[in-house]
Amino acid sequence: MSRTADDPRTGRRTRVLGWAARAGAADYGTVFTWKTWLLGWFVRMLAQVLFFATIGNLLGPGQARYLLVGNAVALVALHGVFATASTTWELQNGTLPLLVASPSSPALVLVGRSLFWLPDGVACGLGAVLILGPVAGLPLTAASVALLTVLLVLVAVTSYCLGLFLGSLVLTAVDLRNVVSNAAFTVMLIVCGPEVPSDAVGPVLAGFGHLLPLTHGLLAIREVLAGEAGAHTAGLAGWETLIGACWLAAALAVLGLRARRSRRDGAALFLT
Amino acid sequence: MTDSRNGTGGLTRPGQGEPAVETRGLRREYRTRRGPAVVALDDVSVTVEQGEVHGLLGPNGAGKSTLMKILSTVLLPTSGNGRVLGHDLATEHRRIRPLLGIVFGGERGLYPRLTARQNLRYWAALYGLTTRNAVARTDALLDELGLAERADDRVETFSVGMRQRLHLARGIIGDPRVLLLDEPTNGLDPLAARQLRELILRLAGEGRTVLLATHDLAEAEALCDRVTMINHGRVVAAEAPRTLARLVPRQERVRIRAEEPLLDLVRALPGTLGTEPADDGTTVVTVDSKEAVGRVLAFVVERGVTEVRTELPGLEEVYLQLVHRGETRSVVNR
Numbered sequence: 001m002s003r004t005a006d007d008p009r010t011g012r013r014t015r016v017l018g019w020a021a022r023a024g025a026a027d028y029g030t031v032f033t034w035k036t037w038l039l040g041w042f043v044r045m046l047a048q049v050l051f052f053a054t055i056g057n058l059l060g061p062g063q064a065r066y067l068l069v070g071n072a073v074a075l076v077a078l079h080g081v082f083a084t085a086s087t088t089w090e091l092q093n094g095t096l097p098l099l100v101a102s103p104s105s106p107a108l109v110l111v112g113r114s115l116f117w118l119p120d121g122v123a124c125g126l127g128a129v130l131i132l133g134p135v136a137g138l139p140l141t142a143a144s145v146a147l148l149t150v151l152l153v154l155v156a157v158t159s160y161c162l163g164l165f166l167g168s169l170v171l172t173a174v175d176l177r178n179v180v181s182n183a184a185f186t187v188m189l190i191v192c193g194p195e196v197p198s199d200a201v202g203p204v205l206a207g208f209g210h211l212l213p214l215t216h217g218l219l220a221i222r223e224v225l226a227g228e229a230g231a232h233t234a235g236l237a238g239w240e241t242l243i244g245a246c247w248l249a250a251a252l253a254v255l256g257l258r259a260r261r262s263r264r265d266g267a268a269l270f271l272t
Numbered sequence: 273m274t275d276s277r278n279g280t281g282g283l284t285r286p287g288q289g290e291p292a293v294e295t296r297g298l299r300r301e302y303r304t305r306r307g308p309a310v311v312a313l314d315d316v317s318v319t320v321e322q323g324e325v326h327g328l329l330g331p332n333g334a335g336k337s338t339l340m341k342i343l344s345t346v347l348l349p350t351s352g353n354g355r356v357l358g359h360d361l362a363t364e365h366r367r368i369r370p371l372l373g374i375v376f377g378g379e380r381g382l383y384p385r386l387t388a389r390q391n392l393r394y395w396a397a398l399y400g401l402t403t404r405n406a407v408a409r410t411d412a413l414l415d416e417l418g419l420a421e422r423a424d425d426r427v428e429t430f431s432v433g434m435r436q437r438l439h440l441a442r443g444i445i446g447d448p449r450v451l452l453l454d455e456p457t458n459g460l461d462p463l464a465a466r467q468l469r470e471l472i473l474r475l476a477g478e479g480r481t482v483l484l485a486t487h488d489l490a491e492a493e494a495l496c497d498r499v500t501m502i503n504h505g506r507v508v509a510a511e512a513p514r515t516l517a518r519l520v521p522r523q524e525r526v527r528i529r530a531e532e533p534l535l536d537l538v539r540a541l542p543g544t545l546g547t548e549p550a551d552d553g554t555t556v557v558t559v560d561s562k563e564a565v566g567r568v569l570a571f572v573v574e575r576g577v578t579e580v581r582t583e584l585p586g587l588e589e590v591y592l593q594l595v596h597r598g599e600t601r602s603v604v605n606r
Contacts, residue, residue: 022390095380098442
């Protein structure tokens with residue numbers, strides 16, 4: 001008997017997460033090679049940031065920098081929200097019933113299987129700032145780049161948590177996956193501050209923006225790149241972390257609820 | 273075992289030398305948005321002893337897969353109850369899951385872009401194996417199932433037969449005590465199906481309980497100690513294949529190798545119902561009683577026929593009688 005009853009839970013969860021991430025990365029590998037990523041996807045992302053920075057340049061002093069940073073960081077969030085669609089890829093493999101019937105939590109697998117978006121998003125966002133920043137006169141130091149990288153990872157993770165939540169909602173409504181992720185990202189563009197300061201959209205929308213990932217992380221990044229990193233920046237990062245944790249908790253709750261409900265009512269989720 | 277006064281709905285409690293699988297009065301309805309609920313299972317009681325290979329036979333839509341889903345803990349019954357190795361299906365699914373291995377037929381259920389080895393390592397992690405044990409068990413299974421040479425190839429490059437063997441390996445990676453196989457030879461060519469059946473027998477020989485859902489009667493006859501026939505969600509019969517064969521009408525059969533003039537004489541014997549040529553050149557004579565069997569045997573042996581044997585109806589005939597002709601007489605062995 002090779003099963004080990006004393007296998008520590010943390011180690012087991014880490015292994016499941018790792019293998020789920022590997023399975024997701026293998027799926028992602030069919031979308032891009034490193035060449036098509038670099039010459040296609042990355043260039044397209046740079047062009048998008050450059051487009052907005054150029055508009056900012058026309059708007060007035062400082063606007064190019066504002067829009068460049070905002071859109072570069074928004075790209076990182078966009079990749080996190082892509083998890084909405086890729087979470088449903090598990091359904092296409094026909095593995096969900098087997099995952100549910102296994103001794104491990106299927107939610108753990110869903111958390112791990114879209115992690116490949118995180119390095120992709122951070123690379124796009126960081127690359128955009130590093131390559132296009134000097135064009136907009138953005139002062140970059142080694143310390144600010146290091147802090148920027150940490151905060152971009154944070155934004156990627158928190159947005160990923162939102163993507164997981166949305167993905168758990170549309171897990172069986174495959175037709176809606178791209179609609180929902182695009183709608184969510186559009187809302188984030190409006191209320192989280194990448195294009196206009198969040199107080200410019202009114203108190204209600206601004207308040208809603210403060211419940212979403214990206215808002216606090218982006219403010220923290222703006223402070224870092226303005227050379228004003230300090231306790232306030234750390235506080236913003238803390239809020240960003242808290243909000244991401246809340247979205248992750250919501251995603252896990254929805255997945256658990258769906259699993260229980262599906263077991264009871266025989267919904268399509270686990271019967272494919 | 274079926275004493276309903278024990279407070280478990282007639283089921284055995286854990287630790288009583290419990291059956292591997294035991295259900296009593298299982299019913300499963302699916303609600304539809306419009307129209308009445310669809311009954312997929314109705315009053316299904318099945319007992320599978322430990323170490324048994326048990327067939328679940330029935331046409332498409334009979335309810336086999338629904339029963340498999342309930343037993344694999346991904347679906348709850350609407351009413352009734354069931355246990356796997358003494359653990360309640362409704363409330364103890366976390367205890368049951370490590371004890372089960374599940375294999376579905378068809379293409380789905382593997383990660384096509386991972387290699388065979390990676391797939392098994394992944395499922396080993398899901399079943400809680402440590403890295404060291406997972407490596408050892410993966411290597412052993414790849415070797416045992418004849419996949420070692422392709423272990424590091426992506427599953428998407430595998431033939432259907434290889435995928436199905438990998439499915440089986442995945443199903444037993446956690447060393448389950450009960451193996452649920454839902455039409456595992458579905459889509460396989462005859463040779464691959466035969467290899468897979470040999471593997472299933474080997475697994476059963478290791479002491480595992482196997483519950484095999486299939487509509488392949490030859491498969492059930494070859495593999496199963498007992499079969500349960502399901503039709504329209506209800507159990508029609510549950511017995512050993514040979515015992516079931518005795519339950520169909522009193523038709524007995526004599527297989528002989530003889531030429532036409534003699535066959536004409538055989539047809540004229542009292543009690544002979546008919547003859548039918550078989551693929552191997554012999555002729556199957558159907559008679560209505562044991563006396564008629566003796567009469568035919570004596571008649572042909574006297575006339576120098578040396579290739580002659582009696583046989584019971586195959587499972588296919590039982591199946592046709594009990595399922596397709598809608599006979600629902602009570603032949604369930606309780």
